[in-house]
Amino acid sequence: MSLKNFLAIALGILSAIGGFVDIGDLVFNTQAGATFGFQLLWVVVIGVVGIIVYSEMCGRVAAISKRPVFDLVRERTGFGAGLATLIASEVVNLMTCAAEIGGVAITLQLLSGLPYRLLIVFAVIALVVVSWALPFEWIERVFGYLGLCLLVFAVAAIKLHPDWNKVAHGFVPGSHSGGSTMLYLYFVAGLLGAAMTPYEVYFYSSGAVEDGWGLKELGLNKVTSIIGYALGGFLSFSLMIVAAVLFLPRGIDPQFLGTPPLAPAHAFGEVGLLLALVGILFAVGGAAIETCFAGAYNLAQFFGWRWGKRYRPARASRFALSWLVIFGLALLVVITGYDPVKLTEYSVIFSVVALPLTYLPILLIANDRAYMGSHANGRIANVFGIVYFAIILLVAVAAIPLLVLTNGGQG
């Protein structure tokens, strides 16, 4: 491998790590840690392996068949079921996008002290300008690299000296203490949903098609999805660990997005706080752009429009209008003042319900030799794919009852 290729892959992995965490991971990992300590770490492992399995699959499908996810959803499930999936996914994308924008505005408020609603408007304008003016490669890199500031949580997790023996026990599912079984299961569903949010695969596969991936990129696809997401998973562990060490014993419930950065602040003072806030700002800001575009991709791919950033907005005007409208609607949702943390909880739980309809067509096409030839799923990909599909189905059925029974995670 030449140095240039190596660098390109390393940079890709770095931005995958920085882009891994979004507001769903921030909220669910810190709340799980503050409620159940280390006992739910095993769920993060399952979630991270799940997103690796399905992003690798849809990256491979995109590279071989040149088809993005929603194209396949429409083709395999037909118009009616496809339209139902589209509507569900658009609602979830919009809610998630609104939550991420709220997260950006809260972080800006913590940094600047300016009024929240003013910062919401500022955040949306900034995101629209960035999305309009910059190519995706730049957006991904800038937001991904600055999102790496979140590594301060990993360093804080070590500096706070957790009981590593107990941490290790958290990676093994078993009996639990500290809250009701319902609440425990609610967090299981939420942590899986946060790790496997559907917008990630919509965005990933559309990006792969737009970048013209082919056979040559199959290796890159494996490396970035496996290593990038696996290392990104360490950030999720760190969030749960710092919350378990710092918030659980003090009875702090991180219901406010300003709470998690207190952990690096506790460990490293002002520098730690600043790094955490900058990391959150860019990780969540990048996710806002991704969710918004995921919504526009799905719409365009369902109806067969021209789509993608390679087109000038006037040429793919329905696509451009779609992402602008989604940003506009998300703005309207957040500006109502509805708590972004609550919005995140709902969007993650609802996204779990939309997951099976998204993942089934990917699994079917990845097995279709007429499309995939010798690159169809092998035995390992299929075992994982099917096991995960079963897990997703189970969680999808349980998610909303759990949300209701636990009163939205209040116990």
Next chain:
Amino acid sequence: MSKSSPVDLAQGILDHQLVDADGENCGKVDELELRLDGDSPQVSEILVGGNAWRSRGLLGRLAAHLAGDAVHVPWSEVDSVSSVVKLKRTAAELRLNRGDERWAKLFTKLPGGA
């Protein structure tokens, strides 16, 4: 897949992406129209958009009410069928992608818009 090999209309053509002669997306195969040619049914037209959805279930009927007329593309305009249905002429010649033309004027005056 050539036009002479057997193809499953529901799985292999319906709901597939339409691509024009320039390789650009120009809608989906929303509905197929069959015509009896003597005793054998022949695919005569592809219907794209609008009220082509009315036969596609409850949601389709609702969506068709909100949309305009479908564009009819004669099957003779089909160049090849693979994972996409490729057409012989451009979208503009077949009166497809008019939605993009309709909204284009929103963006033409903006910097980087056109």
